[in-house]
Amino acid sequence: MFAAVLMYEVRSSRPDHAPLFEETVTLLAADSAEHAAERAREHAESRETTFPDHTGDLITWSFRHLVDVTEVDGPLGDGADVYTRHFSDYRAYLAVEPLAS
Template identity: 55%
Template sequence: MRTYVAVLVCVATAGGQAPLYRESFVLLSARTEDEARSKAQAHGEALETSYRNEKGELITWTFRQLVDVAEVPEDPLGDGAEIYTRHFRDFAAYTAFEPLLSGEDL
């Protein structure tokens, strides 16, 4: 068995509010990348749920996309271990969509 990391995107909708997206990095054990992709897809679909918040608004989480699956290096996981790396070209766009960087309070 190998360890893979899957990048999943889900979206929450609530009434007339702007959607809130969640990106999750999930560790999976699988024999092959294809098996890991299948498990990641199933995991994402299992995240779908609906509930009422404290205001009585219906919150619906929907699995949106399996972004990537990558094998985690076999080096022992420990302090400073890197499990996934991604690259992007537009830091301003990244800042605009990342609430923690833009100062938005969730």
């Protein structure tokens, strides 16, 4: 089992709308990191879509980047760690991660 970190961009046709970015950790069954990366890209591209929101503006959901692929060690279940990142600059992390502050 592998964890893939995928980055998406969400845009609106509304001129004053700033893009929103989503980072998602997706679990994938694969026999190698390369196979997991291939499956991750396919999965991410399959989620790309455009649809009207409740006001009629078009929302476009686009895959931007495969950030990382890593093997998940150990069994999956309650309390299992599926993805870990390390940072050397905590202030920089806080600048881009609003939920941490």
